[in-house]
Amino acid sequence: MSAFVNVNGVITDAAHAVIPVYDHGFLYGEGVYEVFRTYHGVPFLFDRHQARLRASAARIGLGVPFTDDEIEWRSLATMTAAGLGNAGLAGDKPSGLSNDAYVRILVTRGVGEITYDPAACPTPSLVIIAKPLPVTPAAHYEQGVKVVMVEDVIRNHPESVSPLIKSNNLLNNALGMQQAIKAGAVEGVFRNYRGELSECSQSNLFIVSNGVVRTPPLEAGLLAGITRAFTMDVGNAVGIRCEEAPLKDADLFGADEAFFTSTTKEIVPIVRVDDRAIGDGRVGPITARLLAEYRREAERLSALSSRLSARTS
Numbered sequence: 001m002s003a004f005v006n007v008n009g010v011i012t013d014a015a016h017a018v019i020p021v022y023d024h025g026f027l028y029g030e031g032v033y034e035v036f037r038t039y040h041g042v043p044f045l046f047d048r049h050q051a052r053l054r055a056s057a058a059r060i061g062l063g064v065p066f067t068d069d070e071i072e073w074r075s076l077a078t079m080t081a082a083g084l085g086n087a088g089l090a091g092d093k094p095s096g097l098s099n100d101a102y103v104r105i106l107v108t109r110g111v112g113e114i115t116y117d118p119a120a121c122p123t124p125s126l127v128i129i130a131k132p133l134p135v136t137p138a139a140h141y142e143q144g145v146k147v148v149m150v151e152d153v154i155r156n157h158p159e160s161v162s163p164l165i166k167s168n169n170l171l172n173n174a175l176g177m178q179q180a181i182k183a184g185a186v187e188g189v190f191r192n193y194r195g196e197l198s199e200c201s202q203s204n205l206f207i208v209s210n211g212v213v214r215t216p217p218l219e220a221g222l223l224a225g226i227t228r229a230f231t232m233d234v235g236n237a238v239g240i241r242c243e244e245a246p247l248k249d250a251d252l253f254g255a256d257e258a259f260f261t262s263t264t265k266e267i268v269p270i271v272r273v274d275d276r277a278i279g280d281g282r283v284g285p286i287t288a289r290l291l292a293e294y295r296r297e298a299e300r301l302s303a304l305s306s307r308l309s310a311r312t313s
């Protein structure tokens with residue numbers, strides 16, 4: 001199983017997928033994207049990803065002339081080409097191996113002359129990449145990971161290119177992640193222009209203190225993570241109080257537990273920030289419980305939607 005790509009309706013293997021260099025997604029990073037995953041072959045929280053894709057596009061004045069159904073069909077066709085169509089529906093996933101899909105949907109301004117005038121690009125490009133979901137090592141969930149504070153670079157100011165836009169222009173994120181990689185860490189934690197914590201380079205940040213789970217508010221300048229919202233819903237439903245609150249360095253360093261969330265990695269415990277342990281330096285009980293409840297709910301919803309689609313097909 002390898003990556004397959006759908007470029008404006010044409011599916012090829014990744015090596016043969018091409019986009020013109022005059023596409024403004026390439027020239028200017030002018031476009032938006034989403035990443036969703038499957039559980040047992042079933043797209044997870046697909047409607048929420050579609051809604052966020054359209055919200056991001058609206059924020060850059062980009063029309064998305066494709067219906068939700070059209071984007072879904074193209075995604076499913078690309079997954080099928082990649083051998084990930086209904087993978088695992090029979091529950092045959094060997095442990096430690098993922099036969100679930102990673103699907104990245106990109107909508108760009110399209111091809112046009114070298115000018116910022118949107119009128120130069122009458123037709124947006126729709127690119128969909130489907131590949132096996134990268135496996136996060138089990139040790140990351142069981143023992144936790146190290147992250148670093150991103151120094152010298154802050155998260156985009158909300159009134160510049162707002163982090164609410166899931167933009168193809170990912171330079172700010174890449175700069176943060178470069179610092180993490182250099183330090184041998186799995187994520188970098190950004191501060192915002194006020195010096196508060198915002199989010200990580202490709203995930204949302206949470207802390208746990210005195211039994212309460214807290215994450216910075218959207219107003220701190222961060223992506224409205226779909227995993228972030230789902231985690232809070234799941235937590236609150238099982239009696240773990242989850243709320244938004246502005247956070248500072250001291251809140252993170254003094255927390256009992258910390259973790260980050262993203263579509264591809266679910267909930268990853270953080271046990272070290274820079275060279276300092278968080279809590280007792282081990283995966284905390286609330287983080288572990290949230291991860292278990294998250295996975296239980298994801299499995300339940302996926303089973304439900306595959307039963308529903310079997311009934312209607």
Ligand code: PDD
Nearest residue numbers: 035201202203204223225226227262263
């Ligand atoms: N990253 N913050 C940033 C900056 C992100 O890029 C992401 C997701 C998140 C988490 O959002 P969600 O829970 O909706 O995946 C937060 C995706 C997975 C990526 O770029 O691959």
